[in-house]
Amino acid sequence: MRADLDIIQEWIAPGSRVLDLGCGDGELLAWLRDNKQVAGYGLEIDPDKIALCIERGVNVIEQNLDLGLGNFASNSFDVVVMTQSLQALHYPDKVLAEMLRVGKTCIITFPNFGHWRCRWYLTTKGRMPVSDFLPYTWYNTPNIHFCTFEDFERLCHAQGARVEERLAVDRDHRHGIASRIWPNLLGEIGIYRISGADLSAHRVAV
Secondary structure, eight states, X not given: OOHHHHHHHTTSOTTOEEEEETOTTSHHHHHHHHHHOOEXXXXXXXXXXXXXXXXXXXXXXXXOGGGOOTTSOTTOEEEEEEESOGGGOSOHHHHHHHHHHHEEEEEEEEEOTXXXXXXXXXXXXXXOOOOSSSOOOTTTOSOOSOOOHHHHXXXXXXXXXXXXXXXXXXXXXXXXXXXHHSHHHHOSEEEEEEESSOSOOOOOOO
């Protein structure tokens, strides 16, 4: 299983009811079903990936996340997951609010555009960063809302969400003391577990 999904599964209790937004080929849901007796659904818009989900026996619905989650009742899932999709949404704030409504907890991963390599690239080249990890140019990137850990945590705060756990990892999903001390500077990917409890999200160091 993908390294980020392996981290995520540790935050999901056996027998949970899970909704996976932008579930891709259904890898996470299939693993959770087989190893943790998890039940749930995946939402996906790519027909080829939907076909792969069906081959895995994963319950999948074709749905555009930007149109919301109105077909799901409040608190109908124990966990709502969204990996590497937040930055590609037209309305990430609205989707986050819907995730917090539908799920008791939410797990979200996204690339950190406040990482030192991004800052250095902008400073020295004066252009939007292009790398092996972010291989797109500004005019063909699927990433339409660039954010940092600080931006995301401010959004959580504004929506009354609490950050329960956070990992700042590199592109190989490793994390250490330095990334815990300066996550917004040294973390390339954020892996967050949040709930809609209150306004006490902790802040990141820049």
